[in-house]
Structure formats: structure tokens, C-alpha cells
Amino acid sequence: MWFWRGWRDVLKVEDINLTDWEFWRRPLADRHEAFKALRWEPSLIHFEEPDVVIVPRGPGYYALTRHADVVEASRRPQDFCSGRGATNIPDMPGDMHEYFGSMINMDDPRHAKIRRIVSRAFSPRMIQRFEDQVEAVAAQILDEVEAGGTGDFVADVAARLPLKIICDMMGIGAEHYRTVLDATNIILAGNDAEFVPAGDPEQVALALLGAGQTLKDIVEELGRQRRAEPADDLTSALVNANLDGESLTDQELGSFFILLVVAGNETTRNAIAHGLDLFTRHPEQRALLAEDFEGRVAGAVEEIVRYVSPVVWMRRTATRDTTLNEHEIKAGDKLVLYYWSANRDETVFAGADRFDILRDPNPHLGFGGPGPHFCLGAHLARREITVMFRELLTRLPGIRSGTPDRLESSFINGIKRLPYTF
Template sequence: MDVLDFDLSDREFWAKPMVERRDAFDRLRARDTPAFFAEPVVDFAPQGPGYYALVKHADILEASRNPEVFSSGSGGATNIIDMPGEFAEYFGSMINMDDPRHARLRRIVSRAFTPKMIKQFEADVNTAAAKIVDDLLDAGPGCDFVAQVAARLPLKIICDMMGIAERDYQFVYDRSNVILGGFDPEYTGGDVSQVVPRLLNAGAELQQLVQDLASYRAEHPTNDLTSSLVNANIDGERLTLQELGSFFILLVVAGNETTRNAISYGLRLLTNNPDQRALWLEDIEGRAPGAVEEIVRLGSPVNFMRRKVTRDFEMNGHLYREEEKVVMFYWAANRDRSVFEDPDRFDITRSPNPHVGFGGPGPHFCLGAHLARREITVMFRELLRRVPGIEGGKPDRLYSSFINGIKRLECTF
């Protein structure tokens, strides 16, 4: 058995170069049984019993398909530790729930994210992407691609969908950065003890923003998503203001941050693989679907989700006991050599491409996957047509175990 000299719960592991992360997960996948790690030590919650790291594609598929065994609602899915109760007010969204409560909320909000509904936003996405490239050309080379391009499209689309005024875009952007900033000193102010207060304050401010809007839309509805949700009555069910606030936080975090990181990684991948850029330029529209899936696979914006085992369950030769935790590392599964030939190679023609960049199959598969694909497609279509030689420099990475993020990326063209 390989004796491990790294710890996935050590924050410093996630600050290591990406090649070291890749080699660590290669070693974990080569093991016959899943590795077990102690939980992170934090000052705002007791240390839990530890967790098994699921790094193989097959394990993540099976765990995702069995939500009644691998629970999202027992302490939360987005953190390895069991989060204190005060977090639920702002971050108790459906991603941290099991059925039937999860199914109820998803049923109410899912009507806004069908392919048919996403089609209605297409003109807005096209117009926004064109304006973003106009501004990029005006700014000139040397600007920050994340702030100038990658962050702007998903932020605008999500805010416009919800009916958030343009004057509040930066407010939403800043608070979502804090929520997903992890232990990055840029967002903690260098004081780890302030992580929780800053996180809760950012959640409270985002929730208040949408609740104020929802109260107004209840009396003055428009055609935005907030009006639809606050006035929705599906089989006699409505969202409470607290549920609406938590959903909005999930939406701006999952629908904004992850898409912007996929777009940022996409530029890095094209920069490092000029042959694939040339291939995409030969048929921008036709090769876009394959290119987008490959960007999401290699970018894997969300590193992990956690589950708790509800009963003894054998999976791929290992017996998991009731109350044990497992952490599904999507980044690792998307590089599983048993599934992806030459997995570290960027290949926009890769087919099939059964990545888990939007999560595994089952009830928690990403609700906004259609929208994310559309935004990434349109943004790169506009870039490749108008700035075909754009390149990204060395990324300034987010210091986080949860989000595989890029904070800044200087671009040249």
C-alpha cells in the first residue's frame, strides 16, 4: 500500500502546483481501497470522524446514483466538516438537502432552467458577449481576462435573470467572491479567524438583497425569475423568503463563479494547446460542443462534494459503514485513466466524454448545466471570431480546496 506523504485536508495541499495535485490523485486512484483522511481542523466546529476520498470515476458515478445511501443533507454537501446551524439560514439551499425536500425545491425552480427557457435567454447572452469583446478590444492587451471577460458574462446573465439592477452587479460579485474565497488571504484579510464572520455577513447581504427585491416583486411582478419564484404556485407549493434567499446565493455562486472559472481555464487551455485552437478555428460552431465539454472536464471548477453514508453499503469492493463520510473529488475522476485516454491531454474532439464536471448523475446533477454550456459556447465563439489570437498568461489561482478558481489572468492579443 502506498504510504501517503500528503493530506487532502491540509490547506497547503491546495496551494501546491497543479502537477503535484495531479500526481497525488494519480497515486490515490492506483490504490486498491479508498484512502481515509482526518477532517480539517477549524475553530468554529468540532473535528469530525474523517472521510474516504472518492477519486475514481466509477465510485463517483455509483455514489451519485444512490442519494438515499449517500446523503447530501446530513451536515451539508459543500463542506467536509459538519457546518454549524447558523450557516443553514444562508447556505441551506437544495444542494445541501435530500429528497423529499430537495425534490420540492428543485421542482419549483427547475422551470427556469430547461433548454426551452435557456433558448429564450440566447439573444441576451449573444448581445452581452459581443459587448464584452467590444470592451476587451477597447481595454487592449495586458488587461485581466477574469475581470474583463470571464466574470462579466455569467454575472450579468444571472443578475438579469433575477432582475438584479446593474448598479448591484459589483455588490453581488464581491460577496460571491467572499463566499467562495475559502482561506485565500485576499478574501479573509489575512486573518483566518475572520473567515466565518465574513462568510456569514456576505450571505446575509446577498439574501437581504434578493428578499427586498422579492417583497417588491410580490406586489409589482415583471417577467424576471424573482417574480416567477416569489409568485410561483406549483401544486400548491411556494418558496419562502428564506428559501428564495438561499437559492439566490446558490445561483450566484454556482452559476456565476463556476462558469467564469471554466471560461478562464478555457483560455489557458487554448493558449497551451495551439493545435486545438487551430482545430477549433477551422469550424468554430461545429466543434464548440466538444470543446466546451473538454474545457469543463479539465477545468473542473468544483473540486468536490461531500456525502454521509446512511446505512452500511458495499461499493466497488469496499464496505462503507453508516455515518461514515465520503468526499467525491470530481477533478480527480475527470482524469481517471480507466475512462479517459491520455486524460491530461486537451482534445476538443474527445468522444465520448463522460466527465463529471457538472456533478455525477442523479438528483444533484447541476441544474444550470444548459445555461453554463450556452454561456461558455457564446463567449468563445465571440472571442475566436474577433480576437482569434488571444492568449492567457500565468494564472493567479484561488487558494481554496472547494473551488478550482482563477482570480486573475493577464491576457495578450
């Protein structure tokens, strides 16, 4: 465990421990300064792995904190694979990593198979239909806010939009919304004692498995119904898809749903919540957006995603001895790609710590780096964020947020609750 005391004067790279939960409890400014120090270190820094009861402790990992290193590792899947685990640093037993990550935790040819089937199911007509639905859902949410909400922006607005869009897309009924939301909160809880029994790794593992099974049960039952009686939804398209003789198994359908609902719900809701917080703390940026919303909203969305980086990191594993931007890498080495740090790289982003909706260019990695694992739902996420802020600034131009209640996690830059007034 380590602490800063007058940390700006005494911070040393050897004192930084990205594995220690105390690091992730530090104020945001402290953490950003630590990553800045890591970015300027010539060599890659090696860290011990978290101690997880259910698996032996692994050999540790290298932290990729520079934009160029994260990009290079992302675009070379043949050298830096995802199939040994992308969403966890320790090696999980059996296929547990695929259970929660689906395509994120696969390599070709399995990854290519699943992605082909899913991409075919996401037909242009279906995508357009749900993009159009975003506007109606956002308007309905704001109707209810104006009529009187709970005072928590996450519960009233940020969490509701992506949850309803994803559930409607899959054909999941409203009676399951709360269950789906609770399960995703557990899966991405990190070390937050509000959602998981922090300090007890065995109980945490059981909670994660239980939440995953809850989601799989919902979609697998729906899948059985849609095979017999197809409807106009994504589940029907997925379970009845047959591409060159390949189709999804129940296991693959369930794992894909966990990925879709977790990635599509949590990341979008956190971008919306962080967005309100940012526009409250930077009124000059809110004014810029309001002056020319349609001309500036695309840049605003990209800057929100860059600045907050809802997904903090992903892991890769070296498949052979190689080099990464002149760094020697051995077969089996684990690399953790810190998007949160790469998106503040001073060599790429001028004034990287400044929130600037006019930033151009903005080659952020908030939806993942280049390569086969770039976020499949990035376009829909951008659409949801755009529509929600159009509604907010048009109908509630005086909306302001209070102090965020942040999720204690090293993986998701989340906001649990956000008070607001208008």
C-alpha cells in the same frame, strides 16, 4: 505538513494529506500525481477533517477519487445523502449548510419541492430569452475589450458574462453587480487571504456569513417588490410560483439565490478563464477549433470542463451500512467526491492528462455525477462558454493569455486574474 523532494520517485500514499493546505499550494502537476496515486490504491483512503473553530472536529472522511466510485455514490442518494452537508466537510451548526447551498445541501422530499418550483420557474420561454441574450452581452463585452480593457481577462471578460446574465435573469439591477461579485468571491475564497482573513477560522466564518447575508438582503428585498408588482424575471416567477400548494419561503428564495449566483457565476467564469489559458498553451487545439468551430465547439466545451473541473469536490454522508463498489461503508461515514480526480481517471479517459477537444466519448463529471443533484444550470453554462469563445475567436483571433494568478482553494479550481494581449 509534507513536501515533495524528488517527489515522483518518493511519493507514497501515506504521505498525501488532502486536508493540509500545503497540499493545495503545491503545483498542479504535483497534485495530479498525488490523485493518480490515490486512484490506484485498492482501498479508500481516510483523512482527518479540517480543524474548524466553530464546530467540534468530526470523525474524518473517505476520499472518492475514482470515476466509478464518484458515479456510484452520486446515483444512490438514498444511501449517500446531501442533507448533512455537501459543500463542507465539517458538520456546520444548525441550517448553515442550507444557508449557502440550498438544494445542493438537501435531500428529498425538501430537495424535490425546491427543484420542482425552480424548474417550473425556468420556463422554456424564459430560458430561450436569456440564451438569446448571451450573444448580445458577449458582443457588448468584446466591444469594450476592443476599445481598451484593464488587461485582466477575468475582470474584463470571464467574470462579466455570467454575472450579468444571472443578475438580469433574476431582475437584479446593475448597481448591485459589484456587490454580488464581491460576495461570491468571499463565499468561494477557500483559504485565499486576498478575500478572507486566512488563518483565523472565526473571522472567516463571520466573513462568509456577512457575504451570504448581503446576497440574501438583495434578493429578499427584490422578492417583496415582485410579489406586489411582478415583472418578467426569474424572481417574479419564483416568489409567485405555487405548485400543488407549495411555494418558496423568503429563506428558501435567499438560499437559492446564493446557490444560483455562486454556482452560475464562479464555475462559468472559471471555465471561460481556464479555456483561454488552455487554448494559449495548446495552440494546436485552438487551430482545430478554429477550423470547424460549429462542428467542434460542443466537444471543446466538454473538454474544458473535464480538464479543469471548476468544482473540485462535493461531500456525501452514508445513511446506513452498505457497500460502494465492494468498499465497506458504515452509517455516518463521510465521503468526499473528488470530481477533479475522477475526470482524470485513466481507466475512463484515454490520455487523461491530455487536453483534447476531439475527445469522444467524454463522460466527465464536471457538472456533478448522475442523480438528483446534477447541475440545473449546465445547459446555460455550456451556452455561455460556447458564445464567448465564438466571439473571441471571431473578433480577437490573436488573443493570448499570460500566467494565471490562481485561487488558493481546495473547493474551486479558480483563476483570480489572467493577463491577456490581442
